[in-house]
Amino acid sequence: xxxxxxxxxxxxxxxxxxxxxxxxxxxxxxxxxxxxxxxxxxxxxxxxxxxxxxxxxxxxxxxxxxxxxxxxxxxxxxxxxxxxxxxxxxxxxxxxxxxxxxxxxxxxxxxxxxxxxxxxxxxxxxxxxxxxxxxxxxxxxxxxxxxxxxxxxxxxxxxxxxxxxxxxxxxxxxxxxxxxxxxxxxxxxxxxxxxxxxxxxxxxxxxxxxxxxxxxxxxxxxxxxxxxxxxxxxxxxxxxxxxxxxxxxxxxxxxxxxxxxxxxxxxxxxxxxxxxxxxxxxxxxxxxxxxxxxxxxxxxxxxxxxxxxxxxxx
Numbered sequence: 584x585x586x587x588x589x590x591x592x593x594x595x596x597x598x599x600x601x602x603x604x605x606x607x608x609x610x611x612x613x614x615x616x617x618x619x620x621x622x623x624x625x626x627x628x629x630x631x632x633x634x635x636x637x638x639x640x641x642x643x644x645x646x647x648x649x650x651x652x653x654x655x656x657x658x659x660x661x662x663x664x665x666x667x668x669x670x671x672x673x674x675x676x677x678x679x680x681x682x683x684x685x686x687x688x689x690x691x692x693x694x695x696x697x698x699x700x701x702x703x704x705x706x707x708x709x710x711x712x713x714x715x716x717x718x719x720x721x722x723x724x725x726x727x728x729x730x731x732x733x734x735x736x737x738x739x740x741x742x743x744x745x746x747x748x749x750x751x752x753x754x755x756x757x758x759x760x761x762x763x764x765x766x767x768x769x770x771x772x773x774x775x776x777x778x779x780x781x782x783x784x785x786x787x788x789x790x791x792x793x794x795x796x797x798x799x800x801x802x803x804x805x806x807x808x809x810x811x812x813x814x815x816x817x818x819x820x821x822x823x824x825x826x827x828x829x830x831x832x833x834x835x836x837x838x839x840x841x842x843x844x845x846x847x848x849x850x851x852x853x854x855x856x857x858x859x860x861x862x863x864x865x866x867x868x869x870x871x872x873x874x875x876x877x878x879x880x881x882x883x884x885x886x887x888x889x890x891x892x893x894x895x896x897x
Contacts, residue, residue, distance in 0.1 A: 593661030600817025662702040686715035710851040725838025727853035756882030763878035830860035
């Protein structure tokens with residue numbers, strides 16, 4: 584295996600799931616875990632290392648920012664939790680302060696690494712990191728609606744009784760309540776879902792809207808049962824890291840500055856992008872209906888409003 588080093592900042596539920604997925608798939612020769620609670624990072628590294636005889640030779644260790652100097656990719660899952668009675672804006676500003684510290688440390692110790700942002704609200708914090716870091720914006724990528732899109736394709740695959748990998752459909756915009764299903768470009772086997780009968784099933788607005796609502800409320804439904812989400816987003820992170828390390832140039836719905844796509848700027852939200860070893864190579868926004876464009880406008884407005892109220896600069 585070629586020498587590849589991945590850093591992971593934050594060893595909470597999501598960070599551990601990502602580390603496990605990276606380790607189990609042998610996507611890097613070395614994984615470095617960084618956390619303010621260094622003992623926690625050490626414990627998670629030790630736990631994974633004991634599975635080497637079952638997986639293969641992948642080094643996992645706890646470290647600090649200077650240890651990330653040779654990382655090709657650094658995943659950020661760190662953040663602060665909301666305190667009782669704390670406003671959403673106060674929480675965002677505290678997370679921005681955390682990201683300011685991380686950006687300064689990573690610019691100093693790992694300026695060439697691609698940063699993968701997974702901390703929520705991922706679109707806002709991806710934009711924050713792009714503003715704070717000195718590296719090009721194309722090298723700061725949010726996981727965006729990769730998970731939402733995966734959920735969407737899984738449910739559509741079940742509905743039409745086909746392998747979800749044969750479903751090509753996107754959730755775009757915010758990773759959150761204002762996300763937008765792009766029905767107008769959704770396809771199975773090259774056939775438009777909206778305009779063709781597939782496996783004796785035609786597109787019907789009510790069942791499709793109900794399916795989308797299951798996508799939109801998935802995180803709430805999971806959290807209400809187990810307290811958090813982590814395994815699917817851990818796999819999403821591992822998939823994105825693999826695409827970067829292997830320079831796959833895959834098309835993924837990641838959070839970036841749309842730079843004029845759908846008429847939007849000065850915000851980050853999900854647009855399909857070609858992703859490879861240099862980060863985001865270019866964007867491939869699909870055609871969207873007028874209703875879908877209105878949804879993306881609303882999504883961008885919600886995100887931009889939050890950003891305008893935040894304190895980002897030091």
